[in-house]
Every structure is written in C-alpha cells, then in structure tokens.
Amino acid sequence: MxxxxxxxxxxxxxxxxxxxxxxxxxxxxxxxxxxxxxxxxxxxxxxxxxxxxxxxxxxxxxxxxxxxxxxxxxxxxxxxxxxxxxxxxxxxxxxxxxxxxxxxxxxxxxxxxxxxxxxxxxxxxxxxxxxxxxxxxxxxxxxxxxxxxxxxxxxxxxxxxxxxxxxxxxxxxxxxxxxxxxxxxxxxxxxxxxxxxxxxxxxxxxxxxxxxxxxxxxxxxxxxxxxxxxxxxxxxxxxxxxxxxxxxxxxxxxxxxxxxxxxxxxxxxxxxxxxxxxxxxxxxxxxxxxxxxxxxxxxxxxxxxxxxxxxxxxxxxxxxxxxxxxxxxxxxxxxxxxxxxxxxxNILPNNYSISQNYPNPFNPSTIIQYSLPFESYVSIVVYNILGEEVTKLVDGNMPAGLHKIRFDGSGLSSGIYFYSIRTTSSENNKNFLKVQKMVLLK
Incomplete structure (x- = not known):
C-alpha cells in the first residue's frame, strides 16, 4: 500500500x-x-x-x-x-x-x-x-x-x-x-x-x-x-x-x-x-x-x-x-x-471478449456487451436449453470497439438460455467463439 x-x-x-x-x-x-x-x-x-x-x-x-x-x-x-x-x-x-x-x-x-x-x-x-x-x-x-x-x-x-x-x-x-x-x-x-x-x-x-x-x-x-x-x-x-x-x-x-x-x-x-x-x-x-x-x-x-x-x-x-x-x-x-x-x-480493446449479460437473472430484458480489437464479422445467437435457436442478435460486420445489444425475453418462458458469439476478421486471421449462460426469471 x-x-x-x-x-x-x-x-x-x-x-x-x-x-x-x-x-x-x-x-x-x-x-x-x-x-x-x-x-x-x-x-x-x-x-x-x-x-x-x-x-x-x-x-x-x-x-x-x-x-x-x-x-x-x-x-x-x-x-x-x-x-x-x-x-x-x-x-x-x-x-x-x-x-x-x-x-x-x-x-x-x-x-x-x-x-x-x-x-x-x-x-x-x-x-x-x-x-x-x-x-x-x-x-x-x-x-x-x-x-x-x-x-x-x-x-x-x-x-x-x-x-x-x-x-x-x-x-x-x-x-x-x-x-x-x-x-x-x-x-x-x-x-x-x-x-x-x-x-x-x-x-x-x-x-x-x-x-x-x-x-x-x-x-x-x-x-x-x-x-x-x-x-x-x-x-x-x-x-x-x-x-x-x-x-x-x-x-x-x-x-x-x-x-x-x-x-x-x-x-x-x-x-x-x-x-x-x-x-x-x-x-x-x-x-x-x-x-x-x-x-x-x-x-x-x-x-x-x-x-x-x-x-x-x-x-x-x-x-x-x-x-x-x-x-x-x-x-x-x-x-x-x-x-x-x-x-x-489507446483505449481500443486488446482482445475479443463477450461479457456476462447484466442483469442476470433478468426479466424481461438484459444487456450483452462485447469487444472487438479489429473490424470483424460478428454473429451473436441466443439458444434455449435444447440447443434450438431462439433469435439472432447480431449478424454482420462491426467496427472495432466496445458494443452492446439488448435481448428482450418478453415472449419467452422462464428458464436457462445460452448466447454465443462467433467472430472472424481479415486483419488478424483469427476466429473467436464463446458461449455464455443466462437466466430468464419471471
């Protein structure tokens, strides 16, 4: 100290x-x-x-x-x-x-x-x-x-x-x-x-x-x-x-x-x-x-x-x-x-990442935030516990930086859901894939 x-x-x-x-x-x-x-x-x-x-x-x-x-x-x-x-x-x-x-x-x-x-x-x-x-x-x-x-x-x-x-x-x-x-x-x-x-x-x-x-x-x-x-x-x-x-x-x-x-x-x-x-x-x-x-x-x-x-x-x-x-x-x-x-x-992200949604548990909506060190193609998809696709939140090219997206579960039942991010970039030739769990509690 x-x-x-x-x-x-x-x-x-x-x-x-x-x-x-x-x-x-x-x-x-x-x-x-x-x-x-x-x-x-x-x-x-x-x-x-x-x-x-x-x-x-x-x-x-x-x-x-x-x-x-x-x-x-x-x-x-x-x-x-x-x-x-x-x-x-x-x-x-x-x-x-x-x-x-x-x-x-x-x-x-x-x-x-x-x-x-x-x-x-x-x-x-x-x-x-x-x-x-x-x-x-x-x-x-x-x-x-x-x-x-x-x-x-x-x-x-x-x-x-x-x-x-x-x-x-x-x-x-x-x-x-x-x-x-x-x-x-x-x-x-x-x-x-x-x-x-x-x-x-x-x-x-x-x-x-x-x-x-x-x-x-x-x-x-x-x-x-x-x-x-x-x-x-x-x-x-x-x-x-x-x-x-x-x-x-x-x-x-x-x-x-x-x-x-x-x-x-x-x-x-x-x-x-x-x-x-x-x-x-x-x-x-x-x-x-x-x-x-x-x-x-x-x-x-x-x-x-x-x-x-x-x-x-x-x-x-x-x-x-x-x-x-x-x-x-x-x-x-x-x-x-x-x-x-x-x-x-100097404050652009150094790495690809996706944060835990907040709030979690949530009702009815929550925020998902992710970071991109380079311009990248981004796909963020929400799945139910059976692995079935619920919705696609992002599907396209996004600029480098910090981003966020709101997921609204108003029409869904309470339970465990998953969201995945997949990115590709021509600038670093690297792919990023990660899956997170979230809970909808009504």
Whole structure:
C-alpha cells in the first residue's frame, strides 16, 4: 500500500494539465448576490450561461469579457425561483430547469422566453436538463414531492413537447440529483440511485424507457458525481475515491486520493480524438487525468475557496465557479489551453471478449456487451436449453470497439438460455467463439 501511495503522489506532481496559475477572475456585469450553487454550461469558447436565483441568469458571447444579467419570466410569480440546471446550444438557444418544476427556453439569446413544461402533477423540481442539438433533449425531475421518484422527460422537437418516458420509479431527493445522472446521447444514459441498499447504478439504452442495473458495487454510502465521456467511458466520485469504467459500467476501477470532500462537477476537455477529464471537489481541488484515470494531477489555484461548477467546452477555454457556503463569489476563466491529452486509439480493446449479460437473472430484458480489437464479422445467437435457436442478435460486420445489444425475453418462458458469439476478421486471421449462460426469471 505504501508503494502505491508514493507512486500516486509522484504522478500528481509531474503530470501536465490545463495551464495552471493562469486563471483570471471575471467580474464585468456579474451581480454575485444572485448566484448560489450555480450551474454553468458553455457551447464553445465564447458563449456561456450561468444559472442564478430570483429568475436571473448571466450570459456572455465574448468568453466572459462582459456578462449580461437576464431576467426571465414574471418575478411577481415565484420570485425566488432558482435555476437548477442549464443547457446552451449557441448564443441564441438556452434551456433552463428550475426548482419549481419548470423548463424554460429562449431562442433569441434571452430577449423572449417560452415556458415549455410545467406540470406539478408529474414533477415539481427539474434536477437535470441536457440538449444534444436544437431538437433532442432529456430532462429529469422529482415526482410529486421532493422525496418522490425521478421522472425522465424527453423532447424531439426542441421542447415544444416534453414527454414522461420511464416505466420505472427511482428514489432520491431534489437539489443535487443532476450531479448523479448523465445522458451521452438521446438514447444512452446513466443514473445513480441513493437511499437504497445496496447502492445501484442504472443504465438505459432506449432513451430512459427501460433501465437496467450495472455491475456496480464500488461504494457503500453515496456517489456524489457521475458523468460519461461517451457510452463506454465514464467517471464518478465518492468521498476520497475516483471511480472509472471503460466498458459502459460493466466493470469499474478505482483510485483513492487524499480528498474526502464532496465531489461537485466533472467535465471532459476534448481535442480532436483526445480528451482529458477534469474532476472538481468542494475542497478547492480540480483533478486532471489524460490517460483514462490511471494517473492524476491537481490544480491548486483555488485553495481558499470551494469549487461548485466547472465547464471546459474545448481544449482552449475553461470556467470555474468558486465561493463559500453555497454562495458564488468568484468566476474564473482560463483561455491558455490544455497542455497534453491522450488519443482515444489507446483505449481500443486488446482482445475479443463477450461479457456476462447484466442483469442476470433478468426479466424481461438484459444487456450483452462485447469487444472487438479489429473490424470483424460478428454473429451473436441466443439458444434455449435444447440447443434450438431462439433469435439472432447480431449478424454482420462491426467496427472495432466496445458494443452492446439488448435481448428482450418478453415472449419467452422462464428458464436457462445460452448466447454465443462467433467472430472472424481479415486483419488478424483469427476466429473467436464463446458461449455464455443466462437466466430468464419471471
């Protein structure tokens, strides 16, 4: 254990990161009295939005040289309305989720606003909102009470309609669940459910309609932050422990650090086919890793303040919100860029494999994940206990990488089933064959 700790300290001191000690405070146009635990989102290096209290937000179109305070809605109705999460596509299109269950949108940079969703029979607290483009987005809210189950909302028409889609009820409470849910695209998302024993990490591959538990048993208490880079690579944090997965949550590695405080935000700094992950804790630290979590370094610029939110829209620009007691008192900007990053090619699978389906036993559906080091012809077939073919899940050429497929046993009887994978590739002239057992239990 001592040797591991020494190596970890060395990597923290020597690993290159986002340019340190070049953060500058931005104050022009900012009224800090409206900022509490504020979310921040940037669509690029110029256009940024910060959520606030009392129906106020702050926007910039010039990287923060000037900020504009914008008031949305009628302050006479719910005057203390808080913005819990924000999503910006460009300088014109911004979406807000509020603490009283509203989704609000502007298409002209904040001159006019539209109330897109407000239905207290479904939810009274929007915890999370993310727009992937001008049409497709996902939001999450509580049920009818603050301790109620989570509700997944989706839109495919820019928010003209937000529809509740999930068929399962998740527990939790309002205020911080946006830190424990993340969708990487309109179909694939993850959600960590607290308040249950054991703790559960759920995954959806059909836009939130169905959720399956993953093989997650890394924490016994509370996961404070969760965010995925893509459908396979994700990072999470609990007190003093950084967790990461490279296979869509099926398996996790972890690294213990000398920081047992609350995790506040995770951001991915992209550069071409490369990325660096940034993880912020309330204990004034931002940790960076450019090798998918193997080694980390910390930026000590913010030692005297708590960090609440971070945003890195690219490898040249970054924002950090700091303060104390939940009050945001400083907005920092760094426009000097990222020093190093890794190439995603380094994380392609080294071998052919197929994982045990999860969940298992299952009812009625389960996920099967497999990896290909080369582009290959793939055949995945499900058989019953008599050896009779039930269905063919995959039959064709697939690119190198990690893949997953859902098997739905709704029309089948309970029992033992088998699934086999067979691959061939012209790149390595090797065949791969493996059979796994799964149990359908109704």
């Amino acid at each position: 001592k040797k591991v700790f020494i190596l970890l300290v060395i990597s923290f001191l020597t690993y290159p990161v986002f340019s340190q000690n070049q953060w500058v405070e931005q104050t022009n146009g900012i009224d800090k009295s409206y900022l509490r635990y504020s979310p921040i989102d940037a669509s690029d290096g110029h256009n940024v939005v910060i959520g606030g209290w009392y129906k106020k937000i702050f926007t910039t179109t010039n990287s923060g040289s000037n900020w504009t305070m914008i008031e949305y809605g009628d302050t006479a109705n719910s005057p203390i309305e808080k913005t819990i999460d924000v999503s910006i596509i460009d300088k014109y299109h911004i979406w807000l989720g509020t603490d009283n269950g509203k989704i609000i949108n502007t298409s002209d940079g904040g001159t006019t606003w539209q109330l897109q969703f407000y239905d207290t029979t479904i939810t009274n607290f929007i915890n999370y909102i993310k727009m992937f483009d001008l049409q497709n987005g996902v939001a999450m809210g509580n049920g009818k009470s603050n301790a109620g189950p989570a509700i997944i909302l989706k839109t495919a028409n820019g928010g003209k309609n937000w529809n509740s889609v999930n068929t399962q009820a998740f527990g939790g409470y309002s205020g911080d669940m946006w830190r424990r849910i993340d969708f990487v695209n309109p179909n694939i998302g993850y959600f960590f459910e607290s308040g249950v024993n054991p703790q559960k990490l759920y995954k959806t591959v059909d836009g939130g309609v169905h959720w399956d538990t993953t093989n997650f048993s890394q924490v016994s208490s509370y996961l404070t932050i969760l965010k995925f880079y893509n459908e396979n690579i994700g990072f999470a944090y609990t007190f003093g422990k950084i967790l990461y997965t490279l296979d869509g949550g099926n398996s996790w590695d972890n690294l213990t650090i000398n920081d047992d405080q609350w995790g506040m935000d995770i951001a991915y700094i992209k550069k071409g086919n490369s990325f660096t992950v940034a993880l912020a804790t309330i204990a004034s630290n931002i940790y960076f890793s450019s090798d998918t979590g193997k080694t980390w370094t910390s930026d000590t610029t913010f030692r005297n303040s708590a960090i609440y939110s971070i945003s890195f829209p690219n490898d040249q620009n970054g924002w950090v919100l700091t303060g104390a007691g939940g009050v945001i008192n400083k907005i920092y900007y760094n426009g000097n860029g990222l020093i190093t990053a890794i190439d995603n090619k």
